Amino acid sequence: GAVVSQHPSWVICKSGTSVKIECRSLDFQATTMFWYRQFPKQSLMLMATSNEGSKATYEQGVEKDKFLINHASLTLSTLTVTSAHPEDSSFYICSARAPSDEQFFGPGTRLTVL
Amino acid sequence: RKEVEQDPGPFNVPEGATVAFNCTYSNSASQSFFWYRQDCRKEPKLLMSVYSSGNEDGRFTAQLNRASQYISLLIRDSKLSDSATYLCVVNIAGTYKYIFGTGTRLKVLA
Numbered sequence: 001g002a003v004v005s006q007h008p009s010w011v012i013c014k015s016g017t018s019v020k021i022e023c024r025s026l027d028f029q030a031t032t033m034f035w036y037r038q039f040p041k042q043s044l045m046l047m048a049t050s051n052e053g054s055k056a057t058y059e060q061g062v063e064k065d066k067f068l069i070n071h072a073s074l075t076l077s078t079l080t081v082t083s084a085h086p087e088d089s090s091f092y093i094c095s096a097r098a099p100s101d102e103q104f105f106g107p108g109t110r111l112t113v114l
Numbered sequence: 115r116k117e118v119e120q121d122p123g124p125f126n127v128p129e130g131a132t133v134a135f136n137c138t139y140s141n142s143a144s145q146s147f148f149w150y151r152q153d154c155r156k157e158p159k160l161l162m163s164v165y166s167s168g169n170e171d172g173r174f175t176a177q178l179n180r181a182s183q184y185i186s187l188l189i190r191d192s193k194l195s196d197s198a199t200y201l202c203v204v205n206i207a208g209t210y211k212y213i214f215g216t217g218t219r220l221k222v223l224a
Binding site: 032091106108110 | 213
């Protein structure tokens, strides 16, 4: 199956710093990627839809100025958590929509903010 | 009301048992349905798509009831390796967004 990678796989940072997470589709072009967040024992919550070459679409309640999304190419979307705080600690997962419309998930990035 | 609802479990079953999970969805514009499996601290992986006519893949059978707005997953002859969280996922017509249920935890016991 198609492969989607994320980097880094885990990160620990101090409160107030910014963290960038990369999501890459390795063997297909993805005009649309999605960013999810999953807190312990909860489901994946869609944060935003990342569209190549245009602005991301954020879900209700997600601060676009805090979670900056850039989808500069057909194989790369980045999520930057700005001024991270402990409550932002979570498992961040991206998915990429393949030309077949199937979505493939990245392995996730575990963020811990101290 | 949540868009996609599942019983969180856990369902503890012995090896070899048959277990069934249900999932209800509230948006009548839902058009595609999936079951994903998620292991602890891992990303979700597609288990199977759910078609109107129902579909089967080995020990796994999925059913869709549009009138009642629910989907089901049946696992026969449970294996220890089936222990995981099973996520019900719905796609809304006209969007590419996936809406996830909270997941149902399954533990298959030796």
